Amino acid sequence: MEFVRKIINSDDIESIVKLPTELKNKRVEILILPVEENKKQQEFDPQQYRGILNIDSDELEKELSDMRDEWDRL
Template sequence: MKFVRKVANSDILANVIDIPKELKGKKVEIIILPYEEQKKKIVRGALARYKNEEFQEKEDEAWANTVVEKYENS
């Protein structure tokens, strides 16, 4: 990837971008990189390696069991 890197006085950028007060009149490093669109990543199945089939059988009843445990003596 090609890029441009230059050290210059921040005053030359004043008409292009907002410069924070702390950087006005100081030397800054300017780095110009090409903009690349981010492609959407498909995450389907990304966590498959963490699945535990023993727990899958208990999933249907998990919510009901938790509610009973938490509130049965209320």
């Protein structure tokens, strides 16, 4: 994939892109990438992943409990 990379003064693009205060009056890097319009976005179907984890519900609850206990220690 081809792209363009250029370092410029942020003041040069202020009329095109609204910049946060932290980026004003600084040198910034601009990357220009092509948009892939032909790529279809697949809709998420949770049923497609049903049963992917073969884990006992008691074992899952124990793992979750252990994770929560770790949070308390921090």
